Amino acid sequence: MDECLQDVIRCDLCETPVPPKHCELCHKHLCESCVEKHLSDQSKDHYIVPFKLRGSIPKCQYHSTKTCTIFCKDCNVSICTICSSWGEHVKHKKEDLLKVMAEKEELIKKDLQELEKSIYPRYQEAATNIPVQRADVNKHSQKLTTALDKQGEALHTEIDTIIQGMKSDIDDMDAQHIAAIDEQEVAINKTSTEIKKVIQDLKRLLDTSDVCLVSEYTSRTEEFRSLPAQFQVTLPTFTPQEINREQIHQEIGSLSELVITYPVGTLLDEPRILTDIQTEYKKGLLSVSCLSDSELWTCGDYDNILRLYNLQGELLRSVQTKPGYMPQDIAVTRSGDLVYADYRDRSINLVSGTQIQTLITLRGWTPLRLCSTSSGDLLVIMESDDEKQTKVVRYSGFTKKQTIQYDDQGKPLYSSGGLYYTKHLSENRNSDICVSDCDAGAVVVVSAAGKLRFRYTSPPFTPRESFHPDGITTDSQANILTSDYNNHRIHIIDQDGLFLRFLHNCGLQGPWGLCVDSRDNLFVAEWDTGKVKKLQYYK
Numbered sequence: 001m002d003e004c005l006q007d008v009i010r011c012d013l014c015e016t017p018v019p020p021k022h023c024e025l026c027h028k029h030l031c032e033s034c035v036e037k038h039l040s041d042q043s044k045d046h047y048i049v050p051f052k053l054r055g056s057i058p059k060c061q062y063h064s065t066k067t068c069t070i071f072c073k074d075c076n077v078s079i080c081t082i083c084s085s086w087g088e089h090v091k092h093k094k095e096d097l098l099k100v101m102a103e104k105e106e107l108i109k110k111d112l113q114e115l116e117k118s119i120y121p122r123y124q125e126a127a128t129n130i131p132v133q134r135a136d137v138n139k140h141s142q143k144l145t146t147a148l149d150k151q152g153e154a155l156h157t158e159i160d161t162i163i164q165g166m167k168s169d170i171d172d173m174d175a176q177h178i179a180a181i182d183e184q185e186v187a188i189n190k191t192s193t194e195i196k197k198v199i200q201d202l203k204r205l206l207d208t209s210d211v212c213l214v215s216e217y218t219s220r221t222e223e224f225r226s227l228p229a230q231f232q233v234t235l236p237t238f239t240p241q242e243i244n245r246e247q248i249h250q251e252i253g254s255l256s257e258l259v260i261t262y263p264v265g266t267l268l269d270e271p272r273i274l275t276d277i278q279t280e281y282k283k284g285l286l287s288v289s290c291l292s293d294s295e296l297w298t299c300g301d302y303d304n305i306l307r308l309y310n311l312q313g314e315l316l317r318s319v320q321t322k323p324g325y326m327p328q329d330i331a332v333t334r335s336g337d338l339v340y341a342d343y344r345d346r347s348i349n350l351v352s353g354t355q356i357q358t359l360i361t362l363r364g365w366t367p368l369r370l371c372s373t374s375s376g377d378l379l380v381i382m383e384s385d386d387e388k389q390t391k392v393v394r395y396s397g398f399t400k401k402q403t404i405q406y407d408d409q410g411k412p413l414y415s416s417g418g419l420y421y422t423k424h425l426s427e428n429r430n431s432d433i434c435v436s437d438c439d440a441g442a443v444v445v446v447s448a449a450g451k452l453r454f455r456y457t458s459p460p461f462t463p464r465e466s467f468h469p470d471g472i473t474t475d476s477q478a479n480i481l482t483s484d485y486n487n488h489r490i491h492i493i494d495q496d497g498l499f500l501r502f503l504h505n506c507g508l509q510g511p512w513g514l515c516v517d518s519r520d521n522l523f524v525a526e527w528d529t530g531k532v533k534k535l536q537y538y539k
Contacts (some may be wrong), residue, residue, distance in 0.1 A: 013037060022054035022165060023047065023068055028485040029054075045081075049098060056209050057097070063290070071100040071215055071328065075278070078215060097215065097244045104217050105206070111221045112202045115195055119224050123192040126227055137177050139236055141170055144255070147238045157539070166238075166255050173236055173258035180231055187228035195224055223274050265477060265520060265538030267492070271503045274521065275534035277313040280305075287471075287513035288532050289332045289524040296515075296523060296532060297338055299327045306330060306340060306351065311534065322349060322356040329369040329424070334376045341367040341380065348380060348395075360395060373427045377401065381425050381435060387417035392425060392433060404450040405431065413452060415440040424471050424513075430495055436469035436482045443469055443482055454497035456480075471514035471525070483511040490514070490524070492537075503537055 009029055010351045011019040016031040023030060023038060024047045028040055039046050049057060049059040056077055060066040066080035074092035078251025083089050152163040198220060205214055217422030236256045247436050277296075279285060284301030291297055291308065295316065304324050308317040321327050325344035332338055338351040339359070348360040348367060364496065366381040368390075372378060378395045390412065391405035407413055414423065425435045431448035443456040458467040469491070471483040481503075489504035490511060503522070517523070522535040 020051050021048050022051050022509070024054065024057045024069075025051050053098075053209060053211065056211050058325075069097050071095050071097045076216055076218070078212060097211070101211060101215050104214050107219055108202050108214070108217060110207055111219050111408055112199060114207070114221055115199050115202070115224065119221070120192065120195050122227060123188055123195065126188050126230075127185070127192065130181060130188075133181050134178065136314075137174060137181070141174050144170055144236065146239050149239065151240045169255055170236070171278065176258055177233065180233075184228060184231065190267075191224065191228065198224075218276075220274075222272055226539075267501050268537050268539055271506050271522075271535045271537040273506055273513070273533050274536055275311050275532075277311070277532040277534075278308055279309065279313075279530050279532060280307060280315070281530035283528065283530050285525040285527055285530045285532070286328075287330045288515050288523050289330050289338075289513075290515050290517045290523065291332050291336065291338075293517040293519060293521075297330055297332060298525065298532065299330045299340065300530065301326065301527075306338065309532070319351055319356070322358075328367060331370050331372045331378075333372045333378075334374070337369065339372065339378065341370050343367065348378065359398060365391075368422075369424045371426050374431075379425055379427060380432060381414070381423050383416060390414040390416045390423070392435065402450065404446055407452045413444055413446065422468075422470055424469075424482075426472045426474050426480075426496060428474040428480065429476065432495065434472055434474060434480050436472040438468045438470060441469070442468045443472065443480065443493070456491075456493050456497045456499070459491075459499040470512050473514040473522075474515050475516045475520045475522075477520075481514055481516070483514055483524065485510055485512060485527065490522070503535065506535065508533070 008017045009243045010017050010033040011034055012028045013034040014031060016033070019029040019031040021030040021032065021035050022028070025045050026036060026038070030048070031050065035048055039048070047057070047067060057287060058068045059066050060080035060083060063080050063082050066082055068078035068080050070081065070084045071077070071080050072079050072084075072089050072092050072094055075089065078097055079089055079094075084094055092487065107539035148163055148166060152160065201496055206337055208214065219233050236258050279298055279300070281298070281300035281303060284300065284303070286301055287299050294311050296309050298309065304321045304326050306319040306321065306327060319338075321340065321342060323345070325342050326342040328343040330338060330340045340349055340351070341347075342349060343366060346362040346366050347352070347358050348370065350357045350359050360380075362382060364385050366385065368381050368383055370378055370380045376396075379392055380395065381390065381392045382392050389405070391403055391414070393400055393404075394402035404415060414435060414437050423435055425433060428434055428445075432453060433446050433448070435444045437444050440455055445453045446457070446486045447453055458465060466486055467484060468486055469482040470485045473481050475481065479500065480493045480495065482491050484491055488508045488510065491502060492500045494500055508524060509526050511524045512527040513525035515523050520538050522537055524533045524535060526533065
């Protein structure tokens with residue numbers, strides 16, 4: 001019995017058993033009454049933590065004798081007092097590590113509750129509706145088939161061929177409908193699986209005493225709040241006609257088409273930042289291009305490395321350019337390969353697996369930016385060596401298919417030899433070619449045939465503000481988004497040049513390159529910070 005009593009952990013100052021506190025720097029166990037007395041010894045530094053966290057506060061990776069007691073919010077890392085007072089963290093936002101941990105634990109609990117009680121049940125409910133929708137498709141198609149059979153019996157052999165053709169149409173529309181439902185089910189199940197994994201991860205986080213894992217936790221709950229888009233269906237109908245044998249083909253009846261529509265997104269009043277990725281480029285991040293909804297290619301200024309990241313900020317792959325020059329721009333092709341423009345040797349190059357192939361080498365012209373089109377072509381905007389001409393050229397493989405340079409009056413469409421030499425381009429959903437011309441202070445939009453449609457120079461209510469558009473992209477609604485670097489915002493205009501909204505007031509710092517994923521989430525490459533930010537701007 002005496003030996004058991006001696007094994008009880010006690011306060012190092014007063015011998016009170018089972019002390020609830022611990023000084024991480026002095027390695028002293030403390031009861032509540034002795035904490036203040038211990039802190040009064042100003043000859044030493046102190047850091048009081050809950051007893052259960054003793055020994056779990058990490059050591060500084062740069063100052064081995066120091067303990068990390070501070071959390072840098074800008075870098076999302078734990079640091080010591082020395083790191084806090086000099087170097088890159090000096091001007092960053094900082095908090096006490098235990099305070100941040102407590103806040104993160106509350107966030108984890110809140111996210112876990114919302115995911116378990118609200119979000120995940122909604123996905124479960126949506127999944128249970130899938131079999132009902134499939135059954136309804138079959139019931140409706142059976143009604144149509146019965147009506148067609150009745151009409152076919154009246155028309156006998158003269159209309160058998162036509163009837164069979166219309167049944168085939170029903171089968172095709174059923175296949176389209178089922179394919180749409182299957183796609184919806186895949187999206188729901190995929191996200192449900194992700195949510196279940198997040199729930200498991202959050203439960204493990206609540207059970208762990210690993211301060212680093214908990215303090216570095218970043219919430220993903222926002223991206224799960226909205227269910228995948230639910231389509232609307234206008235079901236086909238059959239309208240029989242009285243038989244007129246002289247006009248049998250015209251009067252047999254008509255089968256309407258299956259119409260599947262998805263709701264048009266509504267722009268949010270204020271965009272939401274869903275993900276904040278700090279890349280290897282501390283400054284000078286030029287371009288970002290979606291390989292998928294969860295993987296992003298990037299390239300930066302002063303750097304000859306192309307880098308692929310996931311949404312957790314993990315570096316998945318690095319590719320050094322050939323022959324090691326800085327890439328001017330990147331784009332992902334329809335087949336998932338990466339292409340980049342090399343300003344120094346005037347080439348367009350394809351990265352496929354571990355191989356880099358030069359597709360195009362220009363003579364007398366230098367590539368500025370490029371993009372891949374829906375048809376698999378490449379659009380390249382380039383400037384002449386004498387800096388007096390700028391043009392857009394369309395390539396199919398190695399072959400030049402189209403040159404866009406002048407308007408109907410023979411005037412240049414794009415500026416040349418300016419101060420910034422910055423131009424980006426993107427193909428819209430209606431096949432328009434959209435160019436952000438920084439030196440001209442305009443977005444220049446031409447049709448697929450190269451005919452000028454409009455120039456956008458700024459909203460009518462800000463005529464005196466400077467406008468130097470940089471990155472440009474388009475979304476599923478054929479809206480055009482362009483970054484306004486100097487004013488730290490994004491302009492959204494429709495396919496006819498009408499200003500819709502600014503994306504701002506969300507902490508953007510020097511937005512540059514832009515791209516959107518399949519769900520119209522916007523990815524912004526920030527020149528000033530080297531960060532990629534994922535924004536939701538549709539409801």
